[in-house]
Amino acid sequence: MNDLIIETTGLTKAYKGHAALRGLDLRVPRGSIFGFLGRNGAGKTTTIKTLMGLLRADSGTARVFGIPVTEGSASLGDSCIEVRRRIGFVTEDKELYPYMTVRQILRFLRPLFPKWRDELERRYLEMFELPLDRKIPNLSKGMRSKLMLLLAISRGAELLILDEPTDGLDPAATEDVLRELVDIAASEGTTMFFSSHQLAEVELIADHIGIIDQGRMVASGSLDEMKAQYQRLQVVFEETVQAPARWVDGVENVRQMGRVISILASRNVDAIVEQARSLPGATVERFPVTLKEIFMEHVRGN
Amino acid sequence: MIFRLPQSSGVPLYLQLIEQVKHAVETGALREGDQLPTIRKIANDLVVNPNTVARAYRELEYEGILELRHGTGAFIKESAGGRARVLRNAHALVRGAIERLAALELTDDELRRVLESELAQARAGRDGEKVAGGTA
């Protein structure tokens, strides 16, 4: 029994003229809400397309539900039809067929998914107040996002892949969307893999995160563990000193302002505190680190 | 009990939830036998990850504050009340100390930093003794 819903190792992909993925290792545990973070162009959408079997990887492997999605059939995408049947997908631009109404797109999609859940469809139609006979281009962006979410959830998916599900939504619509994601995770145990630029919302609803930068995973794991490992240490000296040139393993970043040294530690905090305390006249304080600080530390200056 | 929205800070959310429950027990807002909302309800109200809530509940159970009854929900354990009394005594001690410190006219933040710093020193001292004891 494999407890990873998504697993990639050393995935590389040159796409549209540049190296979009450069050895991506991604592990999404079953039942997790996985926040996939990165700057624009870091390789998030390329990763998602590869997972759905829409792109051919240059090297490395990718498995979704344990099924390989990067090899096998000569025809792109045909090897993982079964995988796509079990995934609910919300695209980044939330574009759907402009010639269909809400009722028509439901009628079109329902037969494609044998596990379609009528009761979920009814519930979300009502909750999101989606007008059945309105044409998709006449829906607001918030409504289109909600419709896409409804289409993803109602198909009885085991995995939701959400490319910036709250992008461009007002705070109320964002709250609605996030609340339903959390509710589905609680009631159905659905695994969610979502990319977002809203670090504050990721911090609330994700339990695992992965930070991708220039096609590589630069940090990933349980958010709680990451927060436990990452700490900021503030070392105050009685008089200005020369900071040590060599720090113990785990120091990510050191900044000095006069008698104060600020250290960002990613692991090994106790040993670092020990080293700091051994400096003459030093008082050491520890502070928790926000997700935003962790994120900025990994993508800045690259 | 009504949970407050956790802050997006460096402190893991589950720890913030645990603190809220402990605080409610200490102040008497939660009493022995009181029932807490379901994981799904809390996740939904606060829009936080259900696994986070579940983890907070598990830790609280491990610490002997909550009792998780399968299918029926989470209840404040009877023994938690005793602990609450101990803590109320501690409150009285700290209150006395603060009153005596009033003469120094410290701000709340200064006081908090002094307390935290002393706690850290005390913890380091304990750890040091442990290490020393281990090598002796």
Place this chain on the structure above:
Amino acid sequence: MFWYKGWLETRFRFCFALGFTVFFLGSAYAYGLKTTAALHVVIGTATVLVAMFCGQLAGAGIATQPAVQATAGLHGSTLFTLSLPVSRLHLLAVRASLGWLQVAGGIALYCGGMWVLFPIVRDTASGAEMLEYAGVLIGCASGLLFISVLLATFLDDLWRMYGTMMAFGALWWASKRVAMPDSVNVFRAMGEGSPLVAHSIPWAALGVSAGLAAVLFLVSLKIVQQREY
């Protein structure tokens, strides 16, 4: 279900194609079709209509929106379509078949209308010949339709339509200039070689058209299966 999607996608275009045919039949009826050159009008119009139908009604079932709606790096609804649990063969085959049926429907309406409305057409050709003519037009249109299907694998709707018209014109011009046996000339099969004029079925040209359609379909399929959208 992709039939349903394809139908919703194309129904207005199909209705427009039928409407145009009716409009043409109506104006021909109003002006009267009395000259001895009636058959030339029938044949000439048929060729133009086939070109229009092929340009308008074909599709590959993947990208449908004009590129203006899909900004750089995004693909409109294409990504959503590709994320559905079906093979690309299925997407292409359903959409191409639907286009073919609609082209056939347009041709049937045209031939039927000509036959019903104009006594002079009934005098020159028998009912069976008109039926054969409709069949030949559909057969000849198949090869041309799949040029449009092929273009649809990498062009959006608008450019595919222009592209098909241009390809059609270029082939028509080439069919006049390049030396080839009359029997395999698909354009001739829709005109002088057709059952209306030659009173026989141009099997060789139909074979050429079917072969072309099959080859173009396979090429389109290969493209669709290889392409990273």
